[in-house]
């Protein structure tokens with residue numbers, strides 16, 4: 001039986017990287033996009049191997065077409081619900097769906113919204129950025145972890161996702177405790193992303209300056225208290241966050257980039273998720289809540305104002 005194509009919904013930096021690597025691995029890949037004209041010449045991948053143009057079919061997200069049996073969702077957390085609603089009518093029964101993004105809570109909304117799909121969750125330390133809309137740069141390596149989502153997937157769906165994504169040549173492993181990995185990544189993003197966005201600085205600045213280290217430590221103390229309340233282990237959180245800030249020192253964080261561009265951010269799925277989950281247990285996180293409100297205001301201020 002022919003292996004069905006991967007459809008990549010979210011052909012930005014990370015989705016473009018995966019699409020290009022899967023295609024280079026000999027897999028059929030289709031892009032689901034808002035503007036197919038931007039991908040008319042395919043997708044360019046720039047990495048250690050050089051620069052390569054890959055011819056990939058790009059379809060409008062809401063176009064009618066063949067049923068989709070394998071879907072990789074790499075839109076930002078706040079874009080997930082709308083993007084998934086647009087593609088849901090094309091999903092084949094038992095489709096393999098992988099949600100690869102930062103933040104938490106987007107998959108819960110998909111499952112609550114809808115038909116009996118069972119998205120798997122994934123997290124990665126790969127890094128990528130877009131030089132142009134259809135030109136991605138592979139900027140950082142690392143493993144990708146796949147695990148169960150809020151609704152149980154079948155063993156066949158898990159195996160198809162894992163084997164299918166491994167065709168990229170990236171390291172992909174299964175972890176039943178994916179939620180713990182997502183919380184760990186959330187803890188890093190909850191400190192670095194809003195601080196760099198509000199201070200308009202690169203990640204490294206937080207580790208380089210005593211004031212930055214103090215802010216990170218204060219936020220991580222709250223995250224530690226939150227993890228304890230949620231029954232999750234959290235060791236040396238501030239040290240780990242500062243190590244990531246230093247290791248990605250030259251990066252403009254995704255939230256800083258979004259704020260600079262006047263785009264909505266993933267704050268509600270990072271800090272918002274943390275604050276809401278602990279508030280439900282009666283624990284307030286005043287520093288995180290302040291950052292949440294400041295980033296929300298920053299986004300509101302970027303919206304056009306009537307004269």
Ligand SMILES: NC(=O)C1=CN([C@@H]2O[C@H](COP(=O)(O)OP(=O)(O)OC[C@H]3O[C@@H](n4cnc5c(N)ncnc54)[C@H](OP(=O)(O)O)[C@@H]3O)[C@@H](O)[C@H]2O)C=CC1
Nearest residue numbers: 010011012013014034061075076077079083101102127128
């Ligand atoms: N980039 C990275 O290195 C890493 C990113 N992540 C996470 O991965 C996720 C994706 O990030 P990233 O790739 O950087 O983000 P990008 O903004 O580069 O990509 C998101 C893509 O989704 C597309 N999109 C959004 N809504 C729709 C829709 N309704 N229909 C079709 N396409 C849509 C956007 O299209 P359009 O171009 O039209 O706006 C864009 O191409 C985020 O959660 C991020 O935090 C995690 C680890 C590393």
Ligand SMILES: CC(C)(CO)C(=O)C(=O)O
Nearest residue numbers: 192248251252253254255
């Ligand atoms: C790890 C970090 C902070 C790297 O920039 C990131 O995930 C992001 O920018 O969203």
